[in-house]
Amino acid sequence: MADIVKYGIIGVGMMGREHVINLYHMRTEGVAVVAVADPHLPSQEQAKNLAKSFNWPLKVFSGHKEMLDSGLCDVLVVSSPNMTHCEILMDIISHPNSHHVLVEKPLCTTVADCRKVVEAAKMRPDILLQVGLEYRYMPPVAKLIDIVKGGNLGRVKMVAIREHRFPFLVKVNNWNRFNCNTGGTLVEKCCHFFDLMRLFAGTNPVRVMASGAIDVNHKDETYDGKVPDIIDNAYVIVEFKNGSRGILDLCMFAEGSENEQEISVVGDIGKVNFSSMLTPPFLAGPLSCGMLGIIRRKGKERRIEREKLKILFIVVLSPIQCCLSNLHIARLVF
Numbered sequence: 306m307a308d309i310v311k312y313g314i315i316g317v318g319m320m321g322r323e324h325v326i327n328l329y330h331m332r333t334e335g336v337a338v339v340a341v342a343d344p345h346l347p348s349q350e351q352a353k354n355l356a357k358s359f360n361w362p363l364k365v366f367s368g369h370k371e372m373l374d375s376g377l378c379d380v381l382v383v384s385s386p387n388m389t390h391c392e393i394l395m396d397i398i399s400h401p402n403s404h405h406v407l408v409e410k411p412l413c414t415t416v417a418d419c420r421k422v423v424e425a426a427k428m429r430p431d432i433l434l435q436v437g438l439e440y441r442y443m444p445p446v447a448k449l450i451d452i453v454k455g456g457n458l459g460r461v462k463m464v465a466i467r468e469h470r471f472p473f474l475v476k477v478n479n480w481n482r483f484n485c486n487t488g489g490t491l492v493e494k495c496c497h498f499f500d501l502m503r504l505f506a507g508t509n510p511v512r513v514m515a516s517g518a519i520d521v522n523h524k525d526e527t528y529d530g531k532v533p534d535i536i537d538n539a540y541v542i543v544e545f546k547n548g549s550r551g552i553l554d555l556c557m558f559a560e561g562s563e564n565e566q567e568i569s570v571v572g573d574i575g576k577v578n579f580s581s582m583l584t585p586p587f588l589a590g591p592l593s594c595g596m597l598g599i600i601r602r603k604g605k606e607r608r609i610e611r612e613k614l615k616i617l618f619i620v621v622l623s624p625i626q627c628c629l630s631n632l633h634i635a636r637l638v639f
């Protein structure tokens with residue numbers, strides 16, 4: 306194990322186990338998961354079974370502090386609930402052993418906590434700390450970023466992102482049902498999209514306008530007598546320093562939407578669109594029927610035969626074409 310980069314995963318629920326699987330795919334590059342920390346016995350069991358199926362001996366801790374003191378790991382992945390990130394990160398950063406860290410988004414649930422972690426991390430140049438904003442690295446989005454950064458669209462003026470999807474999934478101890486645990490729907494779900502808007506705009510925001518509501522989801526659920534307080538739909542407009550603007554349209558009671566996510570970026574000479582069909586192209590039925598109401602489309606859909614169902618449309622307007630209002634449409638399929 307001397308040349309192996311040894312990973313420890315803090316929080317082995319849905320995402321923590323996904324990290325274990327992803328690291329297994331990288332095993333030939335000299336990585337292994339050697340330990341996990343999670344207080345929840347069923348999560349521990351599932352992680353143990355996964356590691357066993359990969360032939361990875363695994364040390365299981367019920368808390369991150371024992372894992373830090375064990376000295377077993379070089380790199381830690383923090384994939385515990387959002388409200389635990391700040392304390393765990395501060396413990397990692399202040400620990401005498403140095404551990405590099407990948408923390409699942411969002412960094413923390415409040416701006417004050419984010420600042421605290423960032424300042425503390427600056428004092429540890431021996432530690433690399435990265436927030437897992439994975440959308441940047443999804444191949445079609447990475448391509449989109451390349452196109453925008455390559456100047457093909459000119460100066461970015463408008464970024465529109467729509468996510469119409471199914472409600473929040475059930476999580477261990479239902480932590481994601483309350484704003485105090487997640488930071489709110491726009492933090493928990495949409496930090497990816499605000500991150501992308503900022504990348505496309507190439508500068509920081511100066512003004513935000515938003516309107517959201519709890520209209521449909523989780524209204525009939527109670528946890529220790531409390532009804533969930535997370536919004537399930539919102540419109541957000543973000544204005545950036547350089548005059549570009551972004552809009553987010555989020556709906557979390559639109560299961561079966563053909564395009565779960567759509568992104569368009571418009572510059573002064575071109576436009577690029579991306580839509581991800583995370584669900585296959587369905588015709589949505591009545592919302593009251595949920596997934597059961599969804600009717601499958603007949604016929605072959607070439608795009609969904611391709612891995613991961615990712616598609617990108619590009620519309621390029623050359624200056625002359627702009628004058629003639631004549632669009633040249635190129636289509637790239639990944």
Ligand SMILES: NC(=O)c1ccc[n+]([C@@H]2O[C@H](COP(=O)([O-])OP(=O)(O)OC[C@H]3O[C@@H](n4cnc5c(N)ncnc54)[C@H](O)[C@@H]3O)[C@@H](O)[C@H]2O)c1
Pocket residue numbers: 315316317318319320321342343344345348368369384385386387389409410411437439476477478493
């Ligand atoms: N990148 C993405 O797109 C994406 C998607 C989903 C979730 N996430 C993020 O991943 C993180 C985990 O979400 P999840 O969906 O796996 O939740 P989950 O509820 O499935 O798993 C969380 C796990 O953390 C454990 N846990 C709770 N407190 C802990 C603590 N103090 N120390 C160690 N473990 C602890 C729980 O017992 C549970 O097993 C969250 O920050 C979430 O926002 C990211």
